[in-house]
Amino acid sequence: MIWNPRDLARDTVRRQGAGLSAVQVAAKVAEAAARKRETREQMDCALVDRGPYATDPRELAELWEARHTEWCRVGTLVEASSWTSYDPAQDDQGTSWARERDTRRQGALQRHEAWVRERQDAKDEVHAQVWLSADVSRRLRAIAARAGLSAEQVLAQLAGQARMNDDSRVAVEAFTLSTGEDTYR
Structure with a gap:
């Protein structure tokens, strides 16, 4: 699951900010402001050769913008609440956002697990293309028409009933x- 820059910033600030005093949070605000300014300057520079593993300056700028905003929010919260240090558990807004991220993450994991199960089930299925002689094909279509089924449905039911004897004869x-609709899918 890919988080947006705000989600990343909020998660990082909750982890890094736990136990920090108001003075330490203010230092984090100043650091984030400086990094935000630096990344904007890098973004404005026309760097020709960044290399294949260089970070996209726009993404980095968005991330530091979001971190700065979140550190400012935490700083204001610590000051307004007269806390001696930042406690993420007491931060109602931050806790709400963390719960939302966890809910989205769990949903993404469940969707992925369902997709994996679906892919596994698909591996157990057989999709076959059968070429039949004209005579056999006409008989199969006639049987299917009388039963109100498609030729594929008749073949699937026939394969479901087939057994191999000890002498290797089918x-x-x-x-x-x-x-029935549930018989063939």
Whole structure:
């Protein structure tokens, strides 16, 4: 799951800010302001050769902008609440945002797990293309038409009933084609 710069900044500030005094938070605000200014200057520079592993200056600028905003919010909260240090558990807004991020993360994980299960189930399925002679094809289509099924549905039910004997011969006992919707998918 990809978080936006605000999510990253909020998570970082909650972790780094725990236990910091108002003076230390003010230092973090000043550091974030300086980094924000530096990344904006880098963004304005036309660097031709950044290399394949260089960070995108716009992304870095957005991240420091978000961190600066979050450190300012935490600084204001610590000052207004007269706390001796920042405690993320007492920060109602920060806790609410953290819960939202966790909810989104859990949703993304559940969707991914469902996708993985779906892919695993798909591995167990067989999709076959069968070429039949004209005579066999006509008989199959006639059987399918009488049963109100498609030729593929008849073949799927036929394969479901087929058994291999000890002498390696394939046998199918007489059975009635099912027209139920849940029989063939």
